[in-house]
Amino acid sequence: MDIEVAVIGAGPVGMAAAAFLHHAGVSVRVFEAAPERAGQSRATTVHPRTLEVLDALPDDAGSLAARMVAEGNPVPAAHFATLPNLLSYTGLDTSFPFVLMLPQPETERLLAEHLAEQGVVIQPGWKLADLTQDEQGVTIVSETGDTQRVGYVVGADGAHSATRHALGLGFPGNPASTVGFLADVRLERPPAHPHNWDCERGSYSVLPLPGGIHRIFGHEPGDTGLTPEEAARRQALIPDETELRATLKRLADDDFGITEVIWASRTGDTTRHVEQYRTGRVFLAGDAAHVHLPAGGQGLNVGVQDAANLAWKLAAEVKGRAPRRIIDGPQSYDAERRPIAARLAANTLAQAALMVTFTPGGKALRDLMSGLIGRDGDTADELRGWLSGLEVSYAEDGSLVGRRVPNLPLADGRTLHRALRPDRLTLVAFGSTVPEGENVVRSTRDWHDLAAVLVRPDGYAAEVWTAGEKITADWMER
Secondary structure (H helix, E strand, O other), X not given: OOEEEEEEOOOHHHHHHHHHHXXXXXXXXXXXXXXXXXXXXXOOEEOHHHHHHHOXXXXXXXXXXXXXXXXXXXXXXXXXXXOOOOEEOOOOOOXXXXXXXXXXXXXXXXXXXXXXXXXXXXEOOOOEEEEEEOOOOEEEEEOOOOEEEEEEEEEOOXXXXXXXXXXXXXXXXXXXXXXXXXXXXXXXXXXXXXXXXXXXXEEEEEEEEHHHEEEEEEEOHHHOOOOHHHHHHHHOOOXXXXXXXXXXXXHHOOOOOEEEEEEEEEEEOOEEEOOOOEEOOEEEOHHHOEEOOOOOOOHHHHHHHHHHHHHHHHHHHHOOOOOHHHHOOOOOHHHHHHHHHHHHHHHHHHHHHHHXXXXXXXXXXXXXXXXXXXXXXXXXXXXXXXXXXXXXXOOOOOOOOOOXXXXXXXOOOOEHHHHOOOOOOEEEEOOOOOOOOOOEEEEOOOOOOOOEEEEOOOOEEEEEEOOOOOOOOOHHHO
């Protein structure tokens, strides 16, 4: 079969999945419904964990993550629910202790260039109409009647996923009850404070992006507590420059000297989660599997991490060497990523409550939460670990198995994330008790006083050994 995996959707999640699969030795092609790439920039925030998984993709700049950092705008802190006190990233144990502000069109351009350099084809103007599958593969059909026979399908085609509809899967959850404004603009006089909130007027945020552009977004009290029908009507009314100016003047007594509106849209708090992430040979990732309020810039990041989790497991299955536990067992894609998306939905709903409850009680709650963050204690650590992605874990009962392994420095001068292979696991040795081997690297830094850790291609611990334990690296065969 010429195409072992077809990826439906050439957004950041689909292209990341294709890149991981290609580097794992899988023949992959990306099918995109749009005839040309859109200039819309819904996602502008790339968090540390996303950069870590993209750091494993080799590139002329060293890695795809390094190329992204060179073109983006690193900022040292993130917001939770636009609260005044920010979550500092500067002390995080990562090579990327910052939030990278990078407009989605630039992220997509860099991913597309990476795929082109690797010889991976993106086929534009190919919109999925139907699919059927059997034990040997999947037949996908476009709206124009083009038919392709492939081994597996990854549906990364967004919130209105044609892949999900073709599977007949439900997408339960909550419809929108709040609608906000969102735009990328050029300003003559940006405000001094990025996040601003008022009981009577509403909220607005202004964040700098590369190239002298600012992202503005916010809510007014009248745009909350809507029925689903009211929210749908409101979301369909895209604000133009006149309306954006008027909105900012209502919120801030100043339009901040808008000189150009590059792109504008509406946001909503629709929250939905697909019934299952896998149906036979077809998988769903990113917005095709879960949608939520775009709070804290988490959507693109969780989607790319979906792709990183799925790709190495699917590659192993394609090559016929995947143990049952990563196909349909406790370490399968669905089993590991479903709880992550459920937690994502919960934290974005909580942020919505903090952002759009324009009452004295809402203000008191915001003040309370912002004060807890300002103390930089356990609350800040929990939120920082979740938003950054660094504390996302598949471990149970405090085990190190399933935990993210940091970017350890290696004896050969590399770092762990650059040494990870997308098609196999890597044994990291601490000390000299582990014999040499093809997939053995040696760390110059300890991690939890272990003798060795077997690291998955997505950077999580598959197995750990303490001093004196017999070390075997046959995890994929067990």
